[in-house]
Amino acid sequence: GAVVSQHPSRVICKSGTSVKIECRSLDFQATTMFWYRQFPKQSLMLMATSNEGSKATYEQGVEKDKFLINHASLTLSTLTVTSAHPEDSSFYICSARDTRTGPEQYFGPGTRLTVT
Amino acid sequence: AQKVTQAQTEISVVEKEDVTLDCVYETRDTTYYLFWYKQPPSGELVFLIRRNSFDEQNEISGRYSWNFQKSTSSFNFTITASQVVDSAVYFCALIDQTGANNLFFGTGTRLTVIP
Numbered sequence: 001g002a003v004v005s006q007h008p009s010r011v012i013c014k015s016g017t018s019v020k021i022e023c024r025s026l027d028f029q030a031t032t033m034f035w036y037r038q039f040p041k042q043s044l045m046l047m048a049t050s051n052e053g054s055k056a057t058y059e060q061g062v063e064k065d066k067f068l069i070n071h072a073s074l075t076l077s078t079l080t081v082t083s084a085h086p087e088d089s090s091f092y093i094c095s096a097r098d099t100r101t102g103p104e105q106y107f108g109p110g111t112r113l114t115v116t
Numbered sequence: 117a118q119k120v121t122q123a124q125t126e127i128s129v130v131e132k133e134d135v136t137l138d139c140v141y142e143t144r145d146t147t148y149y150l151f152w153y154k155q156p157p158s159g160e161l162v163f164l165i166r167r168n169s170f171d172e173q174n175e176i177s178g179r180y181s182w183n184f185q186k187s188t189s190s191f192n193f194t195i196t197a198s199q200v201v202d203s204a205v206y207f208c209a210l211i212d213q214t215g216a217n218n219l220f221f222g223t224g225t226r227l228t229v230i231p
Contacts, residue, residue: 002163043224049216091159095161102166104163110159110160
């Protein structure tokens with residue numbers, strides 16, 4: 001149980017375009033989903049916390065207009081990187097929390113974004 | 117403020133050796149949770165263990181064991197008889213109430229097991 005999927009696993013896009021990443025909890029309902037960013041050989045950096053049916057809470061320094069987050073259902077959250085630039089190239093990981101079972105976050109496999 | 121310190125950036129061991137990954141945490145809360153995650157080269161984070169602040173019992177799961185000591189604010193992770201498949205980055209993490217129940221990660225320890 002507690003499986004989280006992410007799609008796509010890899011994406012290459014041109015500078016200036018937008019990219020949408022989906023995060024799904026497959027076998028549980030996730031009232032809260034999280035989006036992280038990880039640069040090579042670094043730890044995970046929390047970008048935002050997404051609650052179903054409400055606006056996402058962004059961490060300091062994360063541009064909410066650039067990283068659009070939608071959590072429309074208890075099993076799906078999306079992250080859209082708008083007007084992507086090469087510096088947005090990174091590994092994006094989502095996680096989901098099943099509040100019925102505890103505070104653990106279960107992570108998706110990640111999406112590697114490359115902006116050319 | 118919350119803080120998780122993994123002082124060992126990289127460790128290399130020869131297969132079948134035992135290895136301990138250190139984790140020291142800081143929190144002002146009396147209720148908190150500690151975690152270990154494994155990130156293999158594929159990138160996906162794999163949940164290994166959760167410990168709450170009221171349970172100091174050490175835990176063993178196969179070749180993995182964890183030593184939680186509140187007196188030293190440490191939550192160390194030992195792999196016995198290491199295998200090549202153990203090669204990964206291991207993250208220690210903390211959730212507490214002050215941090216709005218968000219996960220605070222350490223910087224990770226990259227373990228390489230040499231065959």
